[in-house]
Each structure stands twice: as structure tokens, then as C-alpha cells.
Amino acid sequence: MAGPDRNVGAKQLAYLFRITERRVQQLASEGVIQKEARGRYNLVESVRGYVAFLQDIAAGVQGEKETDYGDARTQKMRADADKAIMEAAQLAGQLIPAEIIAYNWNHMIGAFRAKLLNLPKKTVPLVQHESSFIKCNAALQSAIHECLAELSAYEPPAKHFTNLEQFIVGATAKLVDQPVGRKKKKTVKRKQRRAG
Helix, strand or coil: CCCCCCEEEHHHHHHHHCCCHHHHHHHHHHCCCCEEECCEEEHHHHHHHHHHHHHHHHHHHHHHHHHHHHHHHHHHHHHHHHHHHHHHHHHCCCCCCHHHHHHHHHHHHHHHHHHHHHHHHHHHHHHCCCCCHHHHHHHHHHHHHHHHHHHHCCCCCCCCCCCHHHHHHHHHHHHHCCCCCCCCCCCCCHHHHHHC
């Protein structure tokens, strides 16, 4: 079927596709639009090529969005599952919050430090008058083993927390009755200052 001229210029394609003439030339160099001769393009093949080009872009963007959404959803579901596992382990007593561990560890290290600093005071009277190295060594080893035995049976202080809520409440309860800021000056009324 013979029809009108199927070759059009860059200006007509740019108007039809709502793009610039320069973009038409770029699409032709990329092979999206079919170029027939200098400045002339096959209308039917150019429209088909441009529509396919736009469909590929739309499918690619849509595919990326679906992938991003799918990945984000998978990550969220995995995070929710991990959180549920941790909460179940905490309720079962298999998982202790780091704050509670740090609190108890600091107290244990403090007790260990105090025992070690007290060791010389405790052992000096025992070895002060001993002239035998063996007796001094035995006295020191005995004191060290006694210190280590006390530390192995270490119990956290009375404020032993089993969960984070107790830790937070215990830490903030100390601050409730404490004043904040500088002390208030006692004010003297103006009449009393003049009189006195």
C-alpha cells in the first residue's frame, strides 16, 4: 500500500516525540531511531524503536523498584525475625542486655582491683619476719589463692539486675531526689534588710 512519504526530518520527529532535535540525533547514533539518509529518518521504524526504547526504560525502572521493594521487605522481615528471636531468648533468660553485663562486670573488676590492692597489706605481716624464701612464697601463694577463691565466688552487689527495666529504674531512682543546679540563696525581704 503506497502512502505518504515515510521519511521525515529530525524536526518532525522531535515534535512528535516531544524531545529536542539533538536528542533525536543521539537516539539515532544509539540505534534507537532508524536513520535513512542525511537528516532523514524512517517514520514507522523510528516510532517503533522509540516506543520499544521507552518500554525498556519503564520496565527497567519498574524492575528496580520491585527489586528494591522486595529487598527492603526481606530485610525488614529478617530484622523482625531476629528481634523476635532475641526477645524470646531474653524472656527465657538466655540473653542478657549489654548494659546489665557492663554494670555487673564493672563491679566485679572493682572488687578484683580492691582485692589486689589489699594483698600487700594482708601479706606483709605474714612474711615480715620470715627469712626463708620458701615460707614467704607459700604465704604469698596462700594469700593469692584465698583472694582468687573469694573472687570466684563473687556475687554482684545487692542491685543485681535481671532485666533492662530494673537497670534503668535503679539508675534513675538515685537521681529523682537529687537537686539540680546551684543551691538557692536564702532571700531576705527588703524590709528586713533595712531594719537589720
